[in-house]
Amino acid sequence: MIGRPQPLALQDERGRKLYGITADASVSGAAELSVKQAALSSVRVLRDYQAVGTLPPEVSVGPEIHDSTITWARDRLDGGAGYRLSLQVTEGTLQAGHITAGSDGRIGLKITALTGEEPLTPLSSAELFTERAAADDAARNALTLGATR
Numbered sequence: 001m002i003g004r005p006q007p008l009a010l011q012d013e014r015g016r017k018l019y020g021i022t023a024d025a026s027v028s029g030a031a032e033l034s035v036k037q038a039a040l041s042s043v044r045v046l047r048d049y050q051a052v053g054t055l056p057p058e059v060s061v062g063p064e065i066h067d068s069t070i071t072w073a074r075d076r077l078d079g080g081a082g083y084r085l086s087l088q089v090t091e092g093t094l095q096a097g098h099i100t101a102g103s104d105g106r107i108g109l110k111i112t113a114l115t116g117e118e119p120l121t122p123l124s125s126a127e128l129f130t131e132r133a134a135a136d137d138a139a140r141n142a143l144t145l146g147a148t149r
Contacts, residue, residue: 002025020084020112034097
């Protein structure tokens with residue numbers, strides 16, 4: 001990963017809000033990457049995909065390839081704003097679903113992941129802990145994700 005992921009809010013083609021992150025990544029030591037599939041679904045489905053390598057047909061979606069970007073997108077099963085994942089090749093070349101390293105041996109990617117689910121509002125430490133809670137800042141930050149309102 002190059003730098004920290006950044007928050008992002010966009011609209012889908014029907015004007016519905018999508019929320020997520022975008023990040024830059026760099027790969028070295030691989031002359032080529034082959035893109036097999038993207039899994040756009042709930043954590044339960046993603047866990048099952050990791051374990052057995054298959055997706056339910058109702059959530060499986062093929063890629064759209066335009067210039068240097070591969071995008072997968074689908075609505076939720078109830079028709080609401082769903083999911084979008086895109087890989088933009090920033091170093092190297094994209095051809096027929098294969099990403100080839102540039103002359104310097106590097107592959108650069110801008111990865112964007114979005115969902116129609118509204119982001120959760122983080123709770124502050126004061127909202128989670130009583131005065132008697134341990135004063136371990138690391139433990140507190142792990143629970144609050146270091147965020148406050």
